[in-house]
Amino acid sequence: xxxxxxxxxxxAHTSGEGGMPDAGGxxxxxxxxxxxxxxxxxxxxxxxxxxxxxxxxxxxxxxxxGERGRTGDDAxxxxxxxxxxxxxxxxxxxxxxxxxPRLSVVPDxxxxxxxxxxxxxxxxxxxxxxAPAATARPDGFTEPRRDTGPPASPDxxxxxxxxxxxGPVADExxxxxxxxxxxxxxxxRSMFPVAMDTQRDRLLKALLTAxxxxxxxxxxxxxxxxxxxxxxxxxxxxxxxxxxxxxxxxALARFxxxxxxxxxxxxxxxxxxxxxxxxxxxxAENELHAPAWWDAEVVSxxxxxxxxxxxxxxxxxxxxxxxxxxxxxxxxxWPRVWxxxxxxxAPRSDGLLSFHxxxxxxxxxxxxxxxxxxPGDVLRLGPPAGSMTVDHTTDxxxxxxxxxxxxxxxxxxxxxxxxxxxxxxxxxxxxARTDYDLYDIDTMxxxxxxHPWLSVRPVVDDxxxxxxxxxxxxxxxxxxxxxxxxSGPPGMIRSGVHALRAFGIPVDRIRHDSxxxxxxxxx
Ligand SMILES: NC(=O)C1=CN([C@@H]2O[C@H](COP(=O)(O)OP(=O)(O)OC[C@H]3O[C@@H](n4cnc5c(N)ncnc54)[C@H](O)[C@@H]3O)[C@@H](O)[C@H]2O)C=CC1
Numbered sequence: 333x334x335x336x337x338x339x340x341x342x343x344a345h346t347s348g349e350g351g352m353p354d355a356g357g358x359x360x361x362x363x364x365x366x367x368x369x370x371x372x373x374x375x376x377x378x379x380x381x382x383x384x385x386x387x388x389x390x391x392x393x394x395x396x397x398g399e400r401g402r403t404g405d406d407a408x409x410x411x412x413x414x415x416x417x418x419x420x421x422x423x424x425x426x427x428x429x430x431x432x433p434r435l436s437v438v439p440d441x442x443x444x445x446x447x448x449x450x451x452x453x454x455x456x457x458x459x460x461x462x463a464p465a466a467t468a469r470p471d472g473f474t475e476p477r478r479d480t481g482p483p484a485s486p487d488x489x490x491x492x493x494x495x496x497x498x499g500p501v502a503d504e505x506x507x508x509x510x511x512x513x514x515x516x517x518x519x520x521r522s523m524f525p526v527a528m529d530t531q532r533d534r535l536l537k538a539l540l541t542a543x544x545x546x547x548x549x550x551x552x553x554x555x556x557x558x559x560x561x562x563x564x565x566x567x568x569x570x571x572x573x574x575x576x577x578x579x580x581x582x583a584l585a586r587f588x589x590x591x592x593x594x595x596x597x598x599x600x601x602x603x604x605x606x607x608x609x610x611x612x613x614x615x616a617e618n619e620l621h622a623p624a625w626w627d628a629e630v631v632s633x634x635x636x637x638x639x640x641x642x643x644x645x646x647x648x649x650x651x652x653x654x655x656x657x658x659x660x661x662x663x664x665x666w667p668r669v670w671x672x673x674x675x676x677x678a679p680r681s682d683g684l685l686s687f688h689x690x691x692x693x694x695x696x697x698x699x700x701x702x703x704x705x706x707p708g709d710v711l712r713l714g715p716p717a718g719s720m721t722v723d724h725t726t727d728x729x730x731x732x733x734x735x736x737x738x739x740x741x742x743x744x745x746x747x748x749x750x751x752x753x754x755x756x757x758x759x760x761x762x763x764a765r766t767d768y769d770l771y772d773i774d775t776m777x778x779x780x781x782x783h784p785w786l787s788v789r790p791v792v793d794d795x796x797x798x799x800x801x802x803x804x805x806x807x808x809x810x811x812x813x814x815x816x817x818x819s820g821p822p823g824m825i826r827s828g829v830h831a832l833r834a835f836g837i838p839v840d841r842i843r844h845d846s847x848x849x850x851x852x853x854x855x
Contacts, residue, residue, distance in 0.1 A: 484547055485546070485547050486599070487546060487599040487602055487603055488544075488546050488547045490595060490596045490599035490600075491543050491544060491546060491596075491599055491600060491603055492544060493588075493591050493596065494584055494588045494591060494592065494596055494600065495540060495543070495544055497587070497588040497589075497590060497591050498584065498587045498588050501587050504587060505536070505583050505584070505586075505587045506536050506583075508582075508583045508586055508587070509536050509579050509580060509582075509583035510536075510579070512578070512579040512582045512583060513575060513576065513579035516575065516578070516579070517575045520572065520575060523566055523567060523568075523572075523668070524668060525666070525667070525668040525669045526667070526668070535576070536580070536583075538559060539576070539580060539604070539607065542555060542556055542559070542607050543600070543603045543604070543607065546603045546606065546607075552610075553610055556607055556610040556611050556614065557610060557611070557613075557614035558614075558717055559611055559614075560610060560611030560612060560613070560614035560615040560618075561614050561615055561618040561622075561715055562660070562714055562715060562717065563611065563615060564615050564618060564619065564624035564625075564715075565624045565625040565660070565662075565670070565712070565714045565715075566668075567624075568615070570612045570616075573608040573611070573612060576608075577601075577604045577608065580600070580604060581597065581600055581601070581604070584600060585597065618715070622715060623649065625662075625712045625713060625714055625715075626647040626648060626649060626651055626712065626713040627647070627648040627710050627711075627712060628645035628646060628647040628648065628651075628685065628710065628711050628712070628713050629645060629646050629648075629707075629708065629709070629710050629711075630643060630644070630645050630705050630706065630707050630708065630709045630710070630711065631644050631645060631646050631684065631707055632644040632707060633705055633706055633707060635702070636771035636772070637768060637769070637771050639690055639691040639702060640688065640689065640690045640691075640702065640737065640769075640771045641688075641689050641691075641701060641702040641705075642676065642686055642687070642688055642689075642772075643686065643687050643689055643701055643705060644684050644685065644686045644687075645684065645685050645686075645687075645711055645713075646683060646684055646685075647683060647685065647713060650683060651683065651685065651713065651716070652679070652716070653675055653679060653685075653716035654679075654716070654721045654748075655675065655677070655678040655679070655721060655722065655741070655744035655745055655747060655748035656674075656675075656718065656719075656720040656721040656722065656741050656744055656745050656748070656817070657674070657675060657716045657717060657718040657719075657720070657721065657741075658672050658673060658674040658675065658716070658717060658718045658741065658845065659672070659673065659675065659713050659714050659715065659716050659717065660672055660713070660714035661673050661687065661697070661701075661711055661712070661713055661714070662697075662711065662712040662713075662714075663697055663700045663701060663704075663705065663709075663711055664709065664710065664711070665696075665700045665704060666696045666697055666700060669696055669697055670697075670714060671697040671698065673687040673688070673689065673740070674687070674688075674718075674738075674740045674741035674744070674819070674845075675687070675716075675740070675741065675744050676688045676740035676741070676743055676744060677743060677744050677747055678744050678745075678747035678748040678750075678751055685713075686740075687701075687740065688737040688739070688740040688771075688772070689701040689702050689737070690702070690736065690737045691703060718845060719843075720741060720817060720819070720843045720844060720845055721745075721748075722745055722748045722749060722752075723815060724752060724754075726815070727754065727756055728756070728813055728814055728815045728841070729756055729757035729758065729759065729811075729813055729814040729815070730745060730749065730756060730757070730758045730759070730814065730815055730816075730817060731759050731761075731811055731814040731815070731816045731817070731832070731837070732745060732746070732758065732759065732760045732761070732816075732817045732818075732819075733760075733761050733763065733798070733799065733802065733816070733817070733818045733819070733820065733824070733828050733832075734760065734761070734762050734763065734819050734820060735763040735764070735798050735819070735820025735821055735824040735828075736763070736764060736765075736769065736820055736821065738818075738819035738820030738821070738824070739762050739772050739776070739819070739820075740772075740819070741817075741819050742760055742762075742817065742819055743772065743775065743776065743779070745758075745817060746758055746760065746776075746779055746783075746786060747779075749785075749786075750779070750782075750783055750786075755785050756785060757785055757787075757814075758783075758785060758786045758787070759787050759789075759814070760776065760786065760787065760788045760789065761789050761791050761798075761802055762776060762788060762789065762790050762791065763790075763791045763792075763793065763798030763799075763820065763824065764790070764791075764792055765792070765793065765794045765796070766792060766794060767792055769792075770790055770792065773788075773790055776788045796823060796824070798820070798824050798827075798828070799824060799827040799828040799830070799831040799832075800827065800831065802828070802831055803831060803834075810835075810836065811832070811835045811836060811837050812836050812837065814837060814841070815841045815842075815843065816832045816837050816841060816842045816843065817843050817844065818832075818842065818843070818844040819844065819845065825844050825845075828844075829842055829844070
């Protein structure tokens, strides 16, 4: 057993104080559920073992992570720690509450440059175009942030030092992390998909990304709160956090061989405490007023092309969301595999929700939704997320670029403006590779016909040059009185941001979902 967890002391204080966790707080428990000081925060039975997911069936208490190349079971069997992980002992883990190092969230870095992406599995948080805070690399990890703001905190420096060292061996770290997690806590294996796919590293990646941005309290808190709420649908309990923390530290210690020392271990312990505390608190608060997931019956299935379907569902209980947001979706055929889809319309009075799904090669969920789902099937929805929503406090025009099925949330934005009865100019550019791929053009043109303030322009280009093609429309500007919204493949978002900035749209008025999470969307 990992020594650190056995010596991690009391659960945290109540969260009555709100905001960031108490710096001197204990480990991994919701602050709103205080426990007697000195009691281990694991299962509550003193063993420190995480309790089995409570309140949900194993089938639906999925944790989110996928497997790259092989199953987590295989990875667990294959990984042999090169040194006993029990030798890892976080500095301060045995210290008194007073002695324990302070948590290191310093609310002083510029938010614009440091926004972490949204939840890995569930997450494409809408964001004003800030620097893609966590630039996705091919290996799935994030590029270290280059700050121009105030100096980083000591903990942030140590954390980034570790990240820099493990970057080149990210795949091995990921395998080892899950191997440790599942061999030490076999009960947790059932919370993950049976066949762990290429998204295996999402959990670890989300944690590492959060750790990397530990200095940016405001953005980090929002990100982690979202992550914590989103974890409810997997059946995640507070007691699971120490297990993950141990595996995390174990994997870091194993691979950051040249830089790992007591100092960096203590920094990671503090950082992970902060991360987990925010997530636990957010989940506990969310539990008071929202279900962990919604069952939603398919009421219509409209195959628009050979590989694109519009799927409409009726949630079993009211589902509140904003136009431009997205959710996670699980099918009965791939338990515990959740994928992200945007709502393809503004909220409706009948409560129905629609999604545009493109079946992508080897995409389990997307193929099931396009080729298998039929009316009567019951899907599951996670909570809504994302902030690519209409700002109703201004009367700026909206310049919208929707590429492929990325037109779904753009349609929702248009409906939202229509619902508010405003007369804001809305310019939609709808990109597709062929005419055939403009599967929703009829709907968009009908909207245009109904609303004089709306203009819809299809841009057909098979060279993946949609935003470049947009340049010829630049003459329709000036666009400086517009807020811009981009939705589509990650490459389109990147070049779209570039083009829009060239048109003179300020960076803080360009909105799109997280690039990193888009990579994981819709497969
Ligand atoms: N279904 C949904 O609810 C949503 C889906 N998305 C994302 O939208 C994408 C839709 O995929 P498809 O329909 O297959 O789109 P696609 O690959 O056919 O491309 C759509 C448009 O984007 C352009 N484009 C593609 N790659 C580009 C690049 N690197 N640079 C410049 N332009 C580029 C294309 O020319 C085309 O005009 C997926 O990545 C999906 O994750 C985004 C938001 C919501």
